[in-house]
Amino acid sequence: xxxxxxxxxxxxxxxxxxxxxxxxxxxxxxxxxxxxxxxxxxxxxxxxxxxxxxxxxxxxxxxxxxxxxxxxxxxxxxxxxxxxxxxxxxxxxxxxxxxxxxxxxxxxxxxxxxxxxxxxxxxxxxxxxxxxxxxxxxxxxxxxxxxxxxxxxxxxxxxxxxxxxxxxxxxxxxxxxxxxxxxxxxxxxxxxxxxxxxxxxxxxxxxxxxxxxxxxxxxxxxxxxxxxxxxxxxxxxxxxxxxxxxxxxxxxxxxxxxxxxxxxxxxx
Numbered sequence: 001x002x003x004x005x006x007x008x009x010x011x012x013x014x015x016x017x018x019x020x021x022x023x024x025x026x027x028x029x030x031x032x033x034x035x036x037x038x039x040x041x042x043x044x045x046x047x048x049x050x051x052x053x054x055x056x057x058x059x060x061x062x063x064x065x066x067x068x069x070x071x072x073x074x075x076x077x078x079x080x081x082x083x084x085x086x087x088x089x090x091x092x093x094x095x096x097x098x099x100x101x102x103x104x105x106x107x108x109x110x111x112x113x114x115x116x117x118x119x120x121x122x123x124x125x126x127x128x129x130x131x132x133x134x135x136x137x138x139x140x141x142x143x144x145x146x147x148x149x150x151x152x153x154x155x156x157x158x159x160x161x162x163x164x165x166x167x168x169x170x171x172x173x174x175x176x177x178x179x180x181x182x183x184x185x186x187x188x189x190x191x192x193x194x195x196x197x198x199x200x201x202x203x204x205x206x207x208x209x210x211x212x213x214x215x216x217x218x219x220x221x222x223x224x225x226x227x228x229x230x231x232x233x234x235x236x237x238x239x240x241x242x243x244x245x246x247x248x249x250x251x252x253x254x255x256x257x258x259x260x261x262x263x264x265x266x267x268x
Contacts, residue, residue, distance in 0.1 A: 002152075003096040004047060004124045004175040008211055008234070011046050017264040018234030019224075020176075020213060021045040021257060022100070024064065024242050026053050026071030030084045036245065036253075037088050043254040044261030047096045049127070049236065050088065052081060054102035059129050059158070059180075061239040067246065078109055085121040098154065100127040103134055106142070115145035125175055127154040132162065155210070159183055161199050166206060173210035178236060179203060181216045181227070189217025192226035200231040221263035228264060235264070 011018045021040050025033050033050075040048050053068030075081070089097065099118055106114050106128065118126055126146060131139060131153075146153055152174035157165060159180040169177060179200065182193040196214060203212045211233035218227050219240035227235045237260060244253045 002124055002150075002175060003094065004098065007046055007096045008176065011234075015265075017228045017232070018046040018211070018213075019044065019257075019261050019264055020047045020049055020098070020215075020234060020236040021241055021260075022049045022051050022064075022236065022238035024051050024053065024067040024071065024245065025081055025084065026075055027067040027242070027245060028070060028248075029074045030080055032245075034084055034087060034091075036250070037092070039250055039254050040257060041092065041095060043257035045257060046234070046261075047098060049098045049100050049238075050085060050123075051238075052099070052101040052105055054105055054129075056104045057102055057129065058133070059102075059156075061242075063239045063242050063246075067242045070246075078105065082117040082121060085117075085123070089122045096124045097121075098125040098127060099123040100129055102129050103138065107138070111138070111141050112145055115142065115149075118146075118151060119149045123151060125152050125154050127156065127178070129156065131156055132158050132165070154178065156180070157199075157203070159216070161202075166202075169203065169208060169210075170206045173206075173208045176211040176213045176234070177203060177208070178213045178215050179232070181214055181218070183217070192218065192223055192230065194230060196227075196232075197230040204231070221259050224260055224263035 008018055023036055023040060053071035057065050057068055155169050155173045155177045157179045159182055181189055181196050183189050200212050213234050213236050214227045214232035215236035218235050218237050224235055
C-alpha cells in the first residue's frame with residue numbers, strides 16, 4: 001500500500017481528519033528545510049508536501065512566491081534540492097511525502113530527468129501545481145514517465161470550480177485531491193465559505209478512491225474546524241507556515257502545527 005494511503009487510513013481509523021503541511025524547500029536554506037521536516041513530523045503533520053521553489057508559482061500566494069525567490073538566492077542549482085529530498089526520505093523511510101512543483105522548473109530541468117529525480121527520492125505522490133494551465137502534451141509526457149514508478153499525480157481543482165476536470169478526477173485521482181476553496185470578489189478568504197460544502201460533495205459523488213483535501217486560506221485552528229465541518233476529509237496548510245518559517249521562530253511554528261492538528265479531532 002502506498003504510504004499516503006496507509007497514513008490516511010490510519011488517521012481515519014482514529015476518528016481524525018488529516019493535516020497536510022507545506023514545507024518550502026530551500027527557504028531559508030536547504031539545511032533548514034532538513035530541520036523543518038523533522039519539526040513538521042514531530043509536531044503532528046500527517047503528511048508533508050515538500051514544495052520545490054518556482055520563479056512563477058502562479059497558483060500560490062505572494063508569500064510562497066517570495067519564499068521561492070529566497071530559496072533560489074540561497075541556492076540556484078536544482079541538484080542540491082533533490083539531494084536534500086533524498087536525505088529526507090532516508091531519514092524518514094516510513095513517512096508519506098508528496099512533492100509539489102511548477103511547470104517552469106519541470107521544463108527547465110527536463111521532464112524525463114525531473115521525474116527520474118522524483119523516483120530516486122522515493123516520494124509517494126507528485127503535484128504539478130499549475131497542471132490546470134498546462135497543455136495536454138505536457139501532462140501526457142509527465143504521466144508517461146511517472147506511470148511505471150507507480151507514483152500518482154495529484155489532481156488539483158481550482159477556484160472557480162471547473163466541471164471539465166471531473167472525468168479525469170473520476171478516472172485518475174489517487175490518494176487525495178486538492179480543492180481550492182472559494183474566495184470573495186477580492187480574492188480573499190476571511191473564513192471558509194459554507195458554499196464549499198457543495199463542491200466537496202460533488203467530488204465525493206464521483207466515488208473516487210481519493211480523499212478530498214480543502215486548501216487555501218486555512219490559516220488557523222478555527223479555519224481548520226470550518227473546513228472539516230463542511231465535509232472535507234482533510235486540509236492542507238501552506239502560506240501561514242511559510243510566513244512563520246520566514247519569521248524564524250521554529251518553536252512557535254511547532255506549537256502552531258500542534259494546534260492545527262488538535263483542530264482536526266472534531267469529536268475529541
